[in-house]
Amino acid sequence: MRTSKWALLAYIAIIFFGVLTAVPNILTPAQLERFGRYLPAKPVTLGLDLKGGSHLVLEVDSAALTKARMDVLLNDVRGILRTAGERASGARLNGNTLVITPSDQAAFDKVLPEVRKLAAPAGALGFGASTPDIDVQTSGTTINVKLTEAGLNDRMTAAVDQSLEIIRRRVDQVGVAEPLIQRVGGDRILVQLPGLQDPTRLRQLLGSTAQMSFHMLDASVDPNGVAPRGVTILPGANDGRKYAIEDRVAISGDRLADAKAGFDQRTNEPIVSFTFDTTGARQFAEITKANVGRPFAIVLDGKVLTAPVIREPILGGQGQISGNFTPQEATVLSALLRSGALPAPLTIIEERTVGPNLGSDSIRMGLYTGFAGLAFVVALMVGLYSAWGLIAVVGLVLHTIMTIGTLGLLGSTLTLPGIAGIILGIGMAVDANILINARIREETASGSGAMKALDVGFNKAYATIVDGNMTTMVGMILLFMFGSGPVRGFAITMIIGLAISMFTSITVVRLLMREVVVRRKMKTIQIHSIIGAVRSIPSFSFMRGRFIAIGVSAVLSVSSIILFFTPGLNYGIDFVGGIQVEATSKTPIDLATVRAKMEGLNLGEVALQEFGQGTSVLIRVQRQPGGEEAQTAALNQMRQGVAEVIPDASFERTEVVGPTVSSELARSGFLAVGLGMLAILFYIWWRFEWHFAVGAIATLILDITKMIGFFSLLQIDFNLTAIAAVLTLIGYSVNDKVVVYDRMRENLRKYKSMPFSDLIDLSINQVIMRCIFTSVAVVVCLLPMAIWGGDTVKPFAWPMIFGVVVATSSSIYIGGPILLFLSRWWKDREGGRLPAAAGADGTAIEQK
Template sequence: MRTSKWAALAYVAITLFGILAVLPNFLSSETQQRYSAFLPVKPVTLGLDLRGGSHLVLEVDAAGLRRARLNTLLDDVRGVLRGERVPVSSARIAGDTIQIKIADQADRDKVLPKIQELAVPAGALGFGTASADTEVTTADDTITIKQTEAGLSERMTAAVDQSLEIIRRRVDQVGVAEPLIQRVGSDRILVQLPGLQDPTRLRQLLGSTAQMSFHMLDQTVDVTQPAPRGVDILPGANDGNRYPVESRIAISGERLADAKAGFNQQTNEPIVSFTFDAQGARQFAEITRDNVGRPFAIVLDGKVLTAPVIREPIVGGQGQISGNFTAQEATVLSALLRSGALPAPLTIIEERSVGPNLGSDSIRMGIYTGLAGFIAVCVMMLSLYTTWGVVAILGLILHTILTVAVLAMLGSTLTLPGIAGIILGIGMAVDANILINARIREETAGGAGAMKALDVGFGKAFATIVDGNVTTLVGTVLLFMFGTGPVRGFAITMMIGIIISMFTSITVVRALMHELVIRQKLKKIEIHSIIGKVPSIPTFSFMRGRFVAIGMSAFLSISSVILFFHPGLNYGIDFVGGIQVEATSKQPLQLASIRSKLEDLNLGEVALQDFDQGKAVLVRVQRQEGGEAQQTVALNAIKAAVAEAIPDATFERTEVVGPTISAELARSGFLAVGLAMLAILIYIWWRFEWHFAVGAIVTLLLDITKMIGFFALTGIDFNLTAIAAVLTLIGYSVNDKVVVYDRMRENLRKYKTMPFSDLIDLSINQVIMRCIFTSVAILASLVPMAIWGGDPVKPFAWPMVFGVVVATTSSIYIGGPILLFLSRWWKDRETARAPGAEVAKS
């Protein structure tokens, strides 16, 4: 029980560092800058759901990338055939390959080496090895060109990196402060834009193909007249002019290798130098040689960036663009040239936006519900343990400070579900204190002195705390691995909270309790509650009513399964995809008028849900047929119809989720639940015995089915937040069972001749008060969240309230009977397999 001076100094240092790390969150930006040298970390970054903004996930179209490369190869092949005087009609695209049918052997021998030269080494793209991106084979009179998987992978990597540059340039055009743009996986890009509530313009910009190309201008065409065939009239990107651009691409932007801004050494005017790859250099040399004196247009996204005049043939694959632009414009143009050659479309597969009012309301509700939950837990601890409860409260305060400090150190983004995770973490951190105080009470009741009661109490509680927290961590780790966005933020705060609660409870609280005993020279630790002395261990016979308990549990679980199929779960937009818009008004809304306006749009089934005393409405529409352009049109039409029905409408939140992301979210969510149960089964099997593990999983399945039934019965959105609730229930439920099982294991060593049914009753009676107190503490932290936490956390809070009640009752009434049945079944099986049983049977 002794704490060394070095350990005490470490505890003090950790506490002071935690306070310093939390302090910036309560200081103004000016004060933070003034004392930045003394503050170890920056404030916790608020998520978009707390400060407002837009969240988009874009995907590079792999099929489009493949098609674009095939088309480029086909043009190059036809160029080779023309050079060798072979009919170009002999080359065509067949599926994912290019086939060139040449009957004459001599022509094939001339063409084949030059076709093989068309392959681009993967190293030329800046990634991987120098292996070619195409494979050329011959069979009879046919030459076949096929793209290699390595080449496609390298092109995808290059395309994503090029897309990042394009997006950064375009986001800068929108003028968003502190944007987050990063690669996610092999083919996706995440864009988060704080403060941008209407991403329509950005959606249109980012969703376009963004292909760079070089064209000749047809100076014989009058731009004021309709364009003839083969010519497109395109607007200028910056000068407002219109240009007659030949439709045929002279050089694809894919051939551009590099571009740099600089100055002309003679005139000192800003210029942009560019370089083509080998194939592009040959094409550029031919074009400039044949078109001296003609304008050469550089086109990006259907707009002419610049149209310089070719002054002389350029044979080295390098050129300069000069014009009336500033040094900054030259830098921008070079960046666009470097990053503009995106050979495939960008598809926005997920979009979410939150208004600033909703964000500030979420912060306020998060603070209020957090304070209410914390105060409720503190009142409970004071009521149960008086003076010793104050020690537990100090541990909870330190737990909260260190949780926020670690979030700031890690640079994590705090979301509303993250706040929910902190609040729930406080409730679950109480469990360790309840276990410790309960053990100390038992040792004191057995006649132990103050120091022995502390020592033995902490020692016996330690294993239970570790087992319970590890099983809870399993669920949160899997939630982090398979979750996304705010759900992952919830998992991070839960993981940090669980680990820190072990530190504060086992080290800091122990040191404080030890110091209190020394200071007050206590001979015996008396832990009283406000209501008086805690009653002795009850003697209920839970096993006597086991058949009734299991029958009731089975009935509720079977009913929940039926509810799952009919009426079924109200799947949220995360799982089914679609468009969701939340609008508010200062006046009560007329849903009939809104529904009439929306049904006139013919967008399919429209679901309306009013809340906030009828002053807010949630509109949900199925995903529209077609691509992302159709989703943008539908979203704008919905907003216009709602604005027409509600003149003072404020759009607080919009979400657009595509089928790709919804299917992946559903798959990853259910996979996380399955893996969590498997990991818990393995851990309990390892720490206890097989029938303990199987009993825990069976009881857990009964708990989960009841929670699914709750979702089906209440109609609460079943989304990623709901998956977080299910995984949290798994962790808490198993934590509860582990406490009961740990006491059973201890009693099995102590009472070796006691009938197992009596031992189960004794064990449950010994921990029943702990189960009830812990559940009450967690409910105290959850109920304010459920009532005032707002729409984003209700799919988590209310099911968790129900789940905590179910998990507690199953730990008391269901887990023991199932364990008893498995134990008796195994003993009967072993008896039947014994040699004596075989003799008697024969």
């Protein structure tokens, strides 16, 4: 119990710094601007689910990028062939291979060196020399050109970096405050825009490649017929017409110097005015001089924006685009043209939009449920341990403050699941304090003095606390590695909370309790309970009813497996993809009318979910065939349809998840669960014995099957939040088992001749009150979230409450019998005395 002055100063410094990092979160904007530079951290950034906004994940189209490079190579090679006196048709594309067939060996010898010169150095974005981006192979007089893997990777890196800058410019030009735009993985870009509520506008802004070019129309070609070589039939962007466009680019969009949205002074219709650079202005003047009376098409991303007839030469290098634009469309188009063309199309593979009202409700509910959970825990601790419980409360308050401060220090984003993580972390931090107080009570009951009871109590609780928290930490680390978005926010808050709870429980609470003992010169520590006298260790025989307990558990698990197949899990949009819209009305919503309207849109199967006393509805449809335009059109149809049957509807949330993302989320979620169980197996094997590890996993599988049955029975959305709940249950359940196992390990050394079944009963009886108290603490933390926490955390809170009850009962009734069975099976198999198992006479043997 002695602490050096240097260690004490270090503890004080850590606590002071931790509290200081949380201070920015309670300052007003004016105070923050004045004092913020003196503080070590910034306020915690709120996620979009708390402040509203749009979240998109865009993927660079690698196929289009490859095709663009191969098209450039094809044009360059045809130029080489013409120079060598060969036919341009001697070069053709065969998939992703460029095949060149010179007419003879002399032409081959002349063309091959020139083709090799077309190679660009792959890795040009990095430092030093690198390999070429094309691989030139020969077979006789045939030349085959392919892109190298290094070349593709380099081009992808360049395309993503260029796309990042262009997206930043586009977003800046439409005036979105505090955007988050960052690279994710090798070919994806994450965009989070607070406050922007129009998904259609956002898709148009970010998904368009903005490859603008100017072409002459070929009036001799029927746009409804077959186009000859050199001419392409393109659709109109706004008028539904078709146009026969010459393939030759008259002026490239790269020559645009500026573009502005405005109004035509004559017609007062929205237009986009553009200005060419010096070279572009000269080209524009030459073209308009030579083609007076001919139509001149302005093409954007393969669609004709407008095709005005050239009335007279335009010498100033300026023009305008009109085409029945709305003012908003003109603003977006001008932003696209000013920011430049994307190097490759971007596919929006995930989109989530949250309205500001839902965000403010989430903040309010998060705060209310957080304070309610903390208040319940404070009442429980004071009720169980009177004045000593107040010391634990001080540790819990410090734990909460330092968790929030650390989130700000790390620059983490706080989401609603993150708030759930903080609240659950409070409940699990109580576990350490309950263990410590229980151990101190035991030492006092055995006749130890105050200081010895503190010393031995903390020492014995320490190993259990570390083992229990480490098993939970393993699950959270895997959830952080394989999770996505808000789920990672939940994982990081839990990881931080677990680490801080070990510090506050082992150091702060210990120092405060020691100070009370020293100041009051206490001879013994009496930890009284306000809610009633503390019972002595019970003497239930759990092993005697083990067959009934295992039978009941098996029946429930088998029933859960049946429920898994019929009716099955209600997989959320995270796992199956699709489009989801949440609408809210001031009056009760008629689901039958909404369903009839949605089914009339012919968007496939429609699922409706009512909540919020019938004033809110969640509408989900499957992902539509086609690309991103099909998803945008379906989303607009859904919004319009809802607005027709619910005139006062407000759209609180929209989500569009593609098959790529949904399959990846499903794979990573289930992988996290599997790896979590494997990691826990090895950890318990290392810390205890093999049969302890196998027993824990067997019990854990029974717990998980019951939770899956709970999801199936109540048809709760099984999404990423559900995966978070399963992983948290794994951590909590194993934490519970570790407490029991730790006491068994201690008793194995203490009672070497006791029959193993009796030793298991004794160990469970010694920790049963701790298991119950900890479970009650976690449940009272989760209950406010389950009742008032909103639809984002309810699918997490209710299954977790159910899981805590299941985990606690399995720790008491299931874990011990399985361990006894494994030990006897191993004894029968070996036919001799084994470590930590039962001997031939059924007595326990000391472990290795």
